[in-house]
Amino acid sequence: MKRLASGRSEVALHELRAGAGPTLLALHALGGSSRDFVALAAHWPGRVLGLDFAGHGDSAWTRGGSYSAELHAADADTALLEAGDACIAGAGLGAYVALLVAGARPAHVRAALLLPGRGLDGGGAAPRHDQALEIRNAEALRMLDAAAARPRPAFDPMLRACETDPRPPDYARAFADGARRLLFAEDGRARPPWWEAARGASCAETAPADPAGALQRLLEAVR
Amino acid sequence: MDVSYPGAVAPARERFVESLGLRLHVVEWGDAAATPLLLTHGFYDHARSFDTFAPLLARDYRVLALDSRGHGDSDWPDAYSWLSDVLDVVNVLREIGRPAHVVGHSRGGGLATDAALLFPAGVRRLVNMDGFGPPPEGFQAAGMRRYQGTVPELLAAFLDWRRTNVSRRSFRPSPSLDDLAARRRQQNPRLTQEWLRYFAARGAREVEAEEVQAAPGATRSEGEARAKGWVWKVDPYAARGFGPWRPEWIAPAWRGLAVPMLAVWGDQPDTWGLPDPWRSERLAYAPVLETAVVAGAGHFMHIEKPAETAAFVLDFLGRA
Numbered sequence: 001m002k003r004l005a006s007g008r009s010e011v012a013l014h015e016l017r018a019g020a021g022p023t024l025l026a027l028h029a030l031g032g033s034s035r036d037f038v039a040l041a042a043h044w045p046g047r048v049l050g051l052d053f054a055g056h057g058d059s060a061w062t063r064g065g066s067y068s069a070e071l072h073a074a075d076a077d078t079a080l081l082e083a084g085d086a087c088i089a090g091a092g093l094g095a096y097v098a099l100l101v102a103g104a105r106p107a108h109v110r111a112a113l114l115l116p117g118r119g120l121d122g123g124g125a126a127p128r129h130d131q132a133l134e135i136r137n138a139e140a141l142r143m144l145d146a147a148a149a150r151p152r153p154a155f156d157p158m159l160r161a162c163e164t165d166p167r168p169p170d171y172a173r174a175f176a177d178g179a180r181r182l183l184f185a186e187d188g189r190a191r192p193p194w195w196e197a198a199r200g201a202s203c204a205e206t207a208p209a210d211p212a213g214a215l216q217r218l219l220e221a222v223r
Numbered sequence: 224m225d226v227s228y229p230g231a232v233a234p235a236r237e238r239f240v241e242s243l244g245l246r247l248h249v250v251e252w253g254d255a256a257a258t259p260l261l262l263t264h265g266f267y268d269h270a271r272s273f274d275t276f277a278p279l280l281a282r283d284y285r286v287l288a289l290d291s292r293g294h295g296d297s298d299w300p301d302a303y304s305w306l307s308d309v310l311d312v313v314n315v316l317r318e319i320g321r322p323a324h325v326v327g328h329s330r331g332g333g334l335a336t337d338a339a340l341l342f343p344a345g346v347r348r349l350v351n352m353d354g355f356g357p358p359p360e361g362f363q364a365a366g367m368r369r370y371q372g373t374v375p376e377l378l379a380a381f382l383d384w385r386r387t388n389v390s391r392r393s394f395r396p397s398p399s400l401d402d403l404a405a406r407r408r409q410q411n412p413r414l415t416q417e418w419l420r421y422f423a424a425r426g427a428r429e430v431e432a433e434e435v436q437a438a439p440g441a442t443r444s445e446g447e448a449r450a451k452g453w454v455w456k457v458d459p460y461a462a463r464g465f466g467p468w469r470p471e472w473i474a475p476a477w478r479g480l481a482v483p484m485l486a487v488w489g490d491q492p493d494t495w496g497l498p499d500p501w502r503s504e505r506l507a508y509a510p511v512l513e514t515a516v517v518a519g520a521g522h523f524m525h526i527e528k529p530a531e532t533a534a535f536v537l538d539f540l541g542r543a
Contacts, residue, residue, distance in 0.1 A: 008302070008390065063244050063245070064243050064245050064292060064303075065300075065307045065310070066300060066306075067304065070378065070381070070465050070466050071304070077382045077385075140341045141317070144317075171374060175374065
């Protein structure tokens with residue numbers, strides 16, 4: 001495990017698999033960790049790096065409790081600087097972050113695979129300023145109490161802000177339009193509006209629902 | 224340095240309140256047993272910007288003013304988000320321990336309004352002083368740097384900035400407090416040099432060249448404090464967040480406000496005030512709304528016309 005400075009904090013980057021061939025950067029879902037990708041890493045021929053997002057796994061909690069997909073994208077950007085050019089596989093919140101980084105750093109992200117998972121789910125066609133804080137009254141207070149509780153829970157309760165997506169679909173689409181190649185793992189189930197909007201980009205294609213098969217498709221795409 | 228200003232009264236008490244791992248600086252005026260009233264300042268301001276306004280309210284209330292995270296004498300966080308700033312206000316309200324009036328100016332008005340949404344049990348009445356957000360195209364201030372490009376390009380610019388600049392401790396220092404105040408006056412021409420010098424004496428710190436060396440990893444030196452001088456007690460990172468936020472998203476959530484809101488603005492045009500039609504459009508979302516217009520004042524009505532502004536606020540709060 002390597003600790004990388006990300007902004008004013010530190011994030012943990014784990015080498016889940018060593019190997020020659022393209023590097024894969026794995027981005028976990030909300031509430032998860034890089035360990036979620038240990039089994040899947042065996043299906044990739046090259047090096048697999050697993051990032052623990054801020055507030056998760058072995059990474060530090062963000063002092064002051066600020067979390068967003070864009071701040072997680074800064075964590076992933078730090079990992080990308082370490083990894084060099086890479087493919088990215090992300091689940092849930094990690095899928096959204098993969099989309100942001102693939103769109104903002106197209107020279108360094110060869111392709112991104114988006115898998116379903118927890119985080120930035122829901123959302124809607126109309127943006128809502130308060131959607132990230134659908135935490136009212138007693139619930140907001142419970143979150144604050146949980147954030148101050150000792151011993152600490154497995155991940156920072158303030159990450160609740162990343163549960164739902166206040167972003168309009170055209171925001172996700174702008175990143176998809178900037179990316180080189182995007183693969184969407186589809187199992188026939190309904191996806192959040194951001195996912196559907198990003199799928200409309202010309203660089204988007206469908207990948208199998210099963211993660212190992214989807215990873216194989218990602219490999220074929222960059223070979 | 225003793226810089227005085229007519230009508231300005233230093234707070235009677237100061238202390239720190241814990242919020243999300245940060246120590247937030249809170250100052251107080253007035254009878255500690257009176258009904259509490261919390262003041263929240265605007266972007267790049269600090270709690271002592273209320274030194275002329277708070278004493279007028281303190282005749283009737285226990286007045287508290289919060290330094291926002293990254294501002295004044297409060298801690299700097301690792302990163303910024305609107306939600307965590309709102310929750311700081313909620314935490315201070317919780318610490319006060321009984322329902323308080325909340326009066327916010329500019330960005331602090333927006334924070335106060337969202338704190339009232341999240342924690343109505345802690346808020347008696349809400350006053351928002353020209354904190355209705357920027358127009359759709361943002362405030363058009365002369366000389367202000369604007370980032371242009373597609374959304375992915377803007378995120379890339381933020382990521383580049385964050386890689387190298389996040390450990391900056393200050394912007395370029397001014398050689399004197401007068402110079403710092405004069406630079407601020409270019410952004411806020413309606414405020415007098417005399418006031419801004421008072422404001423700067425409480426919201427700036429003197430730095431030595433050695434104190435402002437960038438931390439390891441920070442390579443960019445543009446604008447960094449290199450020479451001895453005065454800088455604002457503001458985290459440079461506070462001005463450089465990134466997110467998908469758009470001004471038109473602000474007001475629809477106000478439909479959920481459970482407390483009455485008094486919206487205050489000045490009748491003079493000002494770079495930092497929200498003009499119509501946007502102001503009227505946004506205020507229409509508040510379920511119980513009163514309005515007050517301060518004659519002869521701009522965005523900083525509580526500094527330009529403290530007595531007139533306080534009269535509106537006291538009248539509104541007195542009907543609780």
